[in-house]
Amino acid sequence: MRVTARIASLCCAVLLSQAVVAADALPQRWVSAGGSITEWVVALGGQNKLVGVDTTSLNPIELKKLPSIGYQRQLAAEGILSLKPDLLLGTEEMGPPPVIAQVKGAGVTVESLATKADIATLEHNLTRIGALLGDEAGAAKAVADYKQRLEQQAQWVKTAQAGKTAPTVLLLLSHAGSSPMAAGQDTIGAWLIEQAGGRSIATHNSYKALSTEALLALDPEVIIFADRSIAGPEAKAALLKQNPALAATHAAKADRLLALDPTVLVGGLGPRIPDTLAVLGAAFYPAAQPLTANAKP
Amino acid sequence: MNPVVLPRSLFIALGLLLALALLLSLALGPVSLPLLDTCKAALRLLGLPVAGDGLEQAELIIGQIRMPRTLLGLAVGAVLALSGVAMQGLFRNPLADPGLVGVSSGAALGAAIAIVGGASLGGLPDAIAPYLLSASAFAGGLVVTALVYRLGSRNGQTSVSTMLLAGIALTALAGAVIGLFTYLADDATLRTLTFWNLGSLNGASYTRLWPLLVVTIGVGLWLPKRAKALNALLLGESEARHLGFDVERVKRELVFCTALGVGAAVAAAGMIGFIGLVVPHLVRLLVGPDHRVLLPASALAGAALLLFADVVARLVLAPAELPIGIVTALIGAPFFLYLLLRGRA
Amino acid sequence: MLRADNLAVQRGDKQVLADIDLSLQPGEVFGVLGPNGAGKSTLLDALSGELRPSQGQVTLDGRPLASWTGPERAQRLAILPQTSTLNFAFRVEDVVGMGRLPHATGRVRDLEIIAEALAAADAGHLAGRNYLELSGGERQRVHLARVLAQLWPGAKGQTLLLDEPTSMLDPLHQHTTLQATRAIAQSGVAVLVILHDLNLAARYCDRVLLLQNGRPHALGTPHEVLQAEPLQAVFDLEVLVQRHPERGHPLIIAR
Numbered sequence: 100m101r102v103t104a105r106i107a108s109l110c111c112a113v114l115l116s117q118a119v120v121a122a123d124a125l126p127q128r129w130v131s132a133g134g135s136i137t138e139w140v141v142a143l144g145g146q147n148k149l150v151g152v153d154t155t156s157l158n159p160i161e162l163k164k165l166p167s168i169g170y171q172r173q174l175a176a177e178g179i180l181s182l183k184p185d186l187l188l189g190t191e192e193m194g195p196p197p198v199i200a201q202v203k204g205a206g207v208t209v210e211s212l213a214t215k216a217d218i219a220t221l222e223h224n225l226t227r228i229g230a231l232l233g234d235e236a237g238a239a240k241a242v243a244d245y246k247q248r249l250e251q252q253a254q255w256v257k258t259a260q261a262g263k264t265a266p267t268v269l270l271l272l273s274h275a276g277s278s279p280m281a282a283g284q285d286t287i288g289a290w291l292i293e294q295a296g297g298r299s300i301a302t303h304n305s306y307k308a309l310s311t312e313a314l315l316a317l318d319p320e321v322i323i324f325a326d327r328s329i330a331g332p333e334a335k336a337a338l339l340k341q342n343p344a345l346a347a348t349h350a351a352k353a354d355r356l357l358a359l360d361p362t363v364l365v366g367g368l369g370p371r372i373p374d375t376l377a378v379l380g381a382a383f384y385p386a387a388q389p390l391t392a393n394a395k396p
Numbered sequence: 397m398n399p400v401v402l403p404r405s406l407f408i409a410l411g412l413l414l415a416l417a418l419l420l421s422l423a424l425g426p427v428s429l430p431l432l433d434t435c436k437a438a439l440r441l442l443g444l445p446v447a448g449d450g451l452e453q454a455e456l457i458i459g460q461i462r463m464p465r466t467l468l469g470l471a472v473g474a475v476l477a478l479s480g481v482a483m484q485g486l487f488r489n490p491l492a493d494p495g496l497v498g499v500s501s502g503a504a505l506g507a508a509i510a511i512v513g514g515a516s517l518g519g520l521p522d523a524i525a526p527y528l529l530s531a532s533a534f535a536g537g538l539v540v541t542a543l544v545y546r547l548g549s550r551n552g553q554t555s556v557s558t559m560l561l562a563g564i565a566l567t568a569l570a571g572a573v574i575g576l577f578t579y580l581a582d583d584a585t586l587r588t589l590t591f592w593n594l595g596s597l598n599g600a601s602y603t604r605l606w607p608l609l610v611v612t613i614g615v616g617l618w619l620p621k622r623a624k625a626l627n628a629l630l631l632g633e634s635e636a637r638h639l640g641f642d643v644e645r646v647k648r649e650l651v652f653c654t655a656l657g658v659g660a661a662v663a664a665a666g667m668i669g670f671i672g673l674v675v676p677h678l679v680r681l682l683v684g685p686d687h688r689v690l691l692p693a694s695a696l697a698g699a700a701l702l703l704f705a706d707v708v709a710r711l712v713l714a715p716a717e718l719p720i721g722i723v724t725a726l727i728g729a730p731f732f733l734y735l736l737l738r739g740r741a
Numbered sequence: 742m743l744r745a746d747n748l749a750v751q752r753g754d755k756q757v758l759a760d761i762d763l764s765l766q767p768g769e770v771f772g773v774l775g776p777n778g779a780g781k782s783t784l785l786d787a788l789s790g791e792l793r794p795s796q797g798q799v800t801l802d803g804r805p806l807a808s809w810t811g812p813e814r815a816q817r818l819a820i821l822p823q824t825s826t827l828n829f830a831f832r833v834e835d836v837v838g839m840g841r842l843p844h845a846t847g848r849v850r851d852l853e854i855i856a857e858a859l860a861a862a863d864a865g866h867l868a869g870r871n872y873l874e875l876s877g878g879e880r881q882r883v884h885l886a887r888v889l890a891q892l893w894p895g896a897k898g899q900t901l902l903l904d905e906p907t908s909m910l911d912p913l914h915q916h917t918t919l920q921a922t923r924a925i926a927q928s929g930v931a932v933l934v935i936l937h938d939l940n941l942a943a944r945y946c947d948r949v950l951l952l953q954n955g956r957p958h959a960l961g962t963p964h965e966v967l968q969a970e971p972l973q974a975v976f977d978l979e980v981l982v983q984r985h986p987e988r989g990h991p992l993i994i995a996r
Contacts, residue, residue: 151715154716166715167713167715167716168715168716169713169715169716169717170716173596173598173717173719175426175598175710175714175715175716175717176461176598176599177425177426177427177457177461177462177710177715178426178710178714178715178716178717179715180426180427180457180461181425181426181427181428181714181715182715195598195599196599197598197599197600197601197604198598198599200601201460201461201599201601204456204460205456205460307580308579488826488828488829489828490828490829624842627835627839627842628839628842630827630828630829630831631825631826631827631836631839632822632825632826632827634789634791634820634822635820635822635825637790637791638789638815638818638819638820639815639839639840639842639843639891640811640812640813640814640815640816640842640843641811641842642811680829680830684830684831684832684835685829685830685831686831686835
């Protein structure tokens with residue numbers, strides 16, 4: 100009996116010490132790069148671990164107070180190291196590669212996640228972030244919630260669509276209204292449109308500039324616009340001012356121009372996506388009951 | 397004009413300036429290290445046994461990040477300044493710039509091809525990508541320069557004014573192709589292209605440094621040997637011929653020396669402007685146009701200036717970094733305007 | 742000795758120079774005269790190797806000019822072009838010093854030669870000045886000092902070609918320049934000088950070549966060549982030729 104007890108307590112001690120060691124081994128100072136990745140870190144409760152973020156990490160607004168490590172493709176090794184991080188978390192878009200190698204060489208863990216817009220990738224990313232936070236359970240719950248919301252969205256789309264054809268939609272990413280680039284088939288933009296029940300009519304890949312003639316030829320029923328430099332109603336005005344030909348599209352004539360925060364498009368699927376989808380869906384099918392209370396556009 | 401500064405005092409001053417630049421480049425950065433640690437780490441790096449504990453971070457920062465970066469800045473600054481002198485001698489014009497011969501735009505085009513081509517292939521393996529970029533930029537610079545040289549030559553004689561026009565035309569063509577790439581590129585490639593165009597000493601590593609160091613030393617040893625020929629060339633090509641110099645050979649050598657130097661620099665660090673234009677000019681104002689002094693002095697001054705600019709680039713927005721091309725332009729352009737207004741240009 | 746045999750130069754389908762036979766003798770000052778477009782500069786370019794003749798050849802000491810290389814040739818043949826495009830702020834001594842580049846005489850001796858050459862070109866007072874701050878005439882004298890320095894002190898076997906060295910000079914310096922060429926000719930150097938002032942040619946040249954449309958019209962001493970008839974034929978100018986009251990050389994006066 101005593102021997103068993105002893106062994107039991109020994110095992111407990113070992114397990115406990117492992118847990119302690121494991122907790123110690125968890126990175127405490129995080130640098131995060133890539134909009135949605137950072138948002139997930141915050142959503143999963145890791146905000147107090149962040150010591151630095153990149154220029155695409157703008158949500159929530161408190162992140163602006165953190166030191167900025169610059170644009171995620173042009174990071175500076177010494178700059179990152181000066182924040183004494185344990186972890187550099189980001190996407191495959193981080194660079195330049197020699198800098199990442201230097202950061203790794205300095206003993207910082209570098210975790211590079213994929214940005215593909217699908218559930219499997221998101222699950223993998225959240226699981227990783229959860230593990231790094233030491234909160235696998237929280238991460239698993241977040242994944243489950245997300246899946247549920249996406250399913251709800253899919254159901255809602257089915258109901259709302261009910262025999263109607265999906266509206267043709269284009270997503271335009273612009274800078275102060277000018278040089279709008281259309282989101283191609285393989286982008287998150289297109290994924291958003293499809294998930295919200297629209298039909299993305301872009302035939303190209305990634306973000307490409309389309310001529311106004313091409314835009315007119317495509318003639319979408321709905322246009323989603325995301326402006327990198329202007330926010331609010333001014334963005335819509337700027338878009339129409341810089342591209343007067345847009346006014347001839349169905350979307351402009353019916354005033355079905357929807358604003359979108361461009362940071363939603365960076366870093367893979369982020370926590371704000373389900374809400375965004377609800378808003379977009381309600382705009383695509385105005386006759387249907389919106390999915391969530393604040394989804395009324 | 398008697399030189400404002402005697403050559404000997406100038407070299408002493410430049411040497412001290414460069415030493416200061418080296419010290420600042422090693423001692424300053426986003427990670428604050430005690431100066432003593434920096435010195436100890438630097439000495440250890442050179443192989444000297446120095447006592448001290450807790451120097452691991454210093455050795456890492458100095459050895460892996462600041463030292464290669466400093467060496468890169470030294471080489472790029474020196475080789476760009478030397479190429480500037482060579483071009484100003486070749487074109488017999490104190491406003492000439494290595495970019496005139498088309499090297500910079502050719503290198504930029506080569507790099508753009510590598511960036512866009514790599515992206516369309518779905519991304520290159522990380523191990524190869526930086527080398528491919530450098531090699532492509534270097535090749536681009538050489539190809540365009542060779543074209544300009546060919547267009548400007550006939551019967552073994554090069555016409556400098558034709559080369560100038562050809563350089564302008566090819567620069568415009570390269571710019572158009574890069575513009576095409578920019579237009580067709582997706583967002584990600586676009587950002588990479590734009591940032592590379594601005595130049596940076598970021599991510600310097602010893603492996604990528606060696607080719608440039610070799611080229612810089614080569615150019616730095618070779619050009620001063622042509623100092624007398626460069627002086628004579630300033631009189632005019634036929635006058636230089638009458639003084640006994642093989643002018644065609646000298647011109648060929650100058651063109652390829654510049655292509656080599658600037659191509660390697662642009663390949664290693666992107667487009668960094670104004671060093672080749674402003675540094676020889678400044679030095680010439682201080683000590684006169686004799687290439688025997690102008691060449692070594694410009695190399696020292698170019699290296700020092702670029703190192704100072706780099707210190708500014710990595711401190712002013714820390715922990716982020718300003719592309720160094722912006723800093724050199726901010727220093728160089730107003731200074732140049734000042735020169736023009738004073739009528740000394 | 743610089744020699745041209747049956748020299749002809751063609752530009753496109755235009756014959757700009759033909760039938761030129763001349764050999765420059767050591768110690769003589771050989772003048773080339775002719776109206777604009779007569780081919781004087783073309784002749785100089787051919788003699789200095791800048792232009793390839795379409796016919797005939799130029800030889801230096803019996804060897805074709807093209808076979809002479811670099812410093813070897815520069816030590817025996819110096820050319821002063823009509824204008825200079827030097828655009829950099831060298832000191833005057835440095836410009837003259839470039840004439841010493843083909844030689845290996847050492848810095849000390851070079852400095853002496855530079856000073857002597859400047860004095861000979863009556864530009865000694867310009868020492869220490871910035872070349873870009875000089876007037877056109879002063880610059881011309883600095884370049885004269887440079888080519889003098891290139892051949893200093895001057896000896897038999899050397900040749901000096903000058904393309905209108907007096908074009909920008911005031912009357913005094915026109916004479917001092919040509920006196921300097923006579924002086925170096927006395928050391929044995931063969932001098933060819935293109936002039937457009939007939940009286941300067943009459944006074945300072947031992948022989949004169951009169952060119953018209955690229956062809957030699959007359960070749961001989963000033964007395965023989967500078968006469969009313971040939972001058973009218975070549976320059977389409979009616980002149981009187983008289984004797985200089987003190988020196989005896991021809992004095993050409995337009996009617």
